[in-house]
């Protein structure tokens with residue numbers, strides 16, 4: 457279905473763009489492939505539709521993927537109505553569908569983290585559940601809570617990040633910040649992570665300019681971040697990815713802040729392809745380079761970024777214009793390497809901004825102790 461929909465008050469984000477519209481029993485995802493030209497929402501009735509929406513980039517961005525997956529299964533069980541199942545059948549059904557959803561995209565840990573948490577909630581409830589409906593109810597409430605929690609955690613990331621960046625630079629206002637990919641309202645349940653920090657700097661009157669990269673090949677920067685910045689009247693300049701080093705050399709960037717798809721225990725971070733280039737160049741130009749992400753993006757089960765599986769996407773994203781949606785631009789027969797993400801090593805990262813505060817390196821270490829940070833704040 458096309459066009460503007462009435463705002464869904466349940467999601468609680470009056471002022472920003474919404475990639476996920478949800479009210480109990482109904483999930484709609486904004487088709488981000490059509491932005492900025494068209495605002496089209498797609499109804500998602502079950503986890504199969506959720507899986508395809510994630511795989512086909514209708515919805516993207518680590519937190520948005522996780523929440524959309526969780527809610528797609530919530531609407532599926534709501535639509536099942538009453539079933540002639542045992543409690544164990546309901547649990548097995550949920551577990552199987554969660555496992556399936558996790559297979560849609562491999563790199564962002566938020567999705568498997570959400571699935572694991574939902575699985576734990578359901579298993580815990582199973583000891584006292586008397587019917588499949590009561591198990592489904594527990595699942596639905598836990599999935600809905602993820603939508604609400606994400607917005608709150610992003611606002612906290614924004615505030616911590618704005619305060620920290622201001623403190624780290626020698627300036628009291630007019631900050632110029634460069635970002636990559638899209639980490640805003642469209643990539644999350646609302647407000648955004650790295651773009652949330654930029655939003656917070658702007659609302660405090662501290663931002664001069666947000667620079668955003670195009671983010672080839674899928675153009676999340678030029679199509680989505682630029683759209684959010686214009687929509688929210690944040691002063692912004694779009695640059696080609698290949699202009700980023702020259703921009704940094706020109707002295708016009710005070711800080712770089714990007715999101716994350718998976719952060720290893722030592723701080724090595726997987727994020728959109730091109731993040732590593734930005735970090736290398738920032739290191740050379742002595743520009744602070746920050747990751748802004750919720751703790752759901754941390755994967756303590758891996759010690760370094762070498763263990764992160766990098767998704768490789770279709771060659772068509774490069775051989776055809778508009779990230780694969782437009783005319784062929786490269787000759788047929790050319791081989792293509794199209795990793796969707798890269799790993800930025802911890803030694804190139806100045807600090808990690810989370811909803812619980814800032815993770816910094818201790819005692820001249822080149823890596824982060826994220827486990828220690830989490831133990832301290834919980």
Ligand code: MRU
Nearest residue numbers: 516517518637639643715716728
């Ligand atoms: O391929 P995408 O568009 O899902 O990649 C998105 C990113 O790399 C984001 O920077 C990351 O998911 C953080 S979103 C808050």
